[in-house]
Amino acid sequence: EAGVAQSPRYKIIEKRQSVAFWCNPISGHATLYWYQQILGQGPKLLIQFQNNGVVDDSQLPKDRFSAERLKGVDSTLKIQPAKLEDSAVYLCASSLRGISYGYTFGSGTRLTVV
Amino acid sequence: DAKTTQPTSMDCAEGRAANLPCNHSTISGNEYVYWYRQIHSQGPQYIIHGLKNNETNEMASLIITEDRKSSTLILPHATLRDTAVYYCIVPGLRNSGGSNYKLTFGKGTLLTVNP
Numbered sequence: 001e002a003g004v005a006q007s008p009r010y011k012i013i014e015k016r017q018s019v020a021f022w023c024n025p026i027s028g029h030a031t032l033y034w035y036q037q038i039l040g041q042g043p044k045l046l047i048q049f050q051n052n053g054v055v056d057d058s059q060l061p062k063d064r065f066s067a068e069r070l071k072g073v074d075s076t077l078k079i080q081p082a083k084l085e086d087s088a089v090y091l092c093a094s095s096l097r098g099i100s101y102g103y104t105f106g107s108g109t110r111l112t113v114v
Numbered sequence: 115d116a117k118t119t120q121p122t123s124m125d126c127a128e129g130r131a132a133n134l135p136c137n138h139s140t141i142s143g144n145e146y147v148y149w150y151r152q153i154h155s156q157g158p159q160y161i162i163h164g165l166k167n168n169e170t171n172e173m174a175s176l177i178i179t180e181d182r183k184s185s186t187l188i189l190p191h192a193t194l195r196d197t198a199v200y201y202c203i204v205p206g207l208r209n210s211g212g213s214n215y216k217l218t219f220g221k222g223t224l225l226t227v228n229p
Binding site: 033035040042043044048093100102106 | 155215
């Protein structure tokens, strides 16, 4: 089966600019997750979708981050405006029915804010 | 969530077994233990999970102690491609909606397989 697709692979922006990341999960996977991974740390969950509804966004900095999953398939994560501390790898993962079936991660988008 | 403790780093010789320990002394009776790994510049990859009994799949074996306070992930014949950060995760108990049941990553163990 095709994996989780993410784009772009790399992005460099200046602080205060906006940026968007795209994720296409594995076909049929109802659950989608966005994680942020800062260099040297483990991934941190930002938001979890079940179909097109948000299940958990408690760690999403909502003043600058937003995410949507239209039609319960593709998802976009946006940062507006970006700060230097947003420099990280943004990982998307999907799962058939949640944790018990394993998560499949994409390769991520590496964001550098200068 | 049960807190896990893993060594920061470990080395292993190629072809030998790699044994990665994880301490989860506060785990409760119905909580599973999950292992993922992350190879450089890739997303994390599921390896194995277990509750009480030892588990084995094509990638690894998971040995959980009888008191369930610790576990060991075993890569029987480590190769250079097994060099990665290995994460031991105990997600807790699932609530009725399942919203709390998700992977929370620590810093993991960097396993370096040497030629």
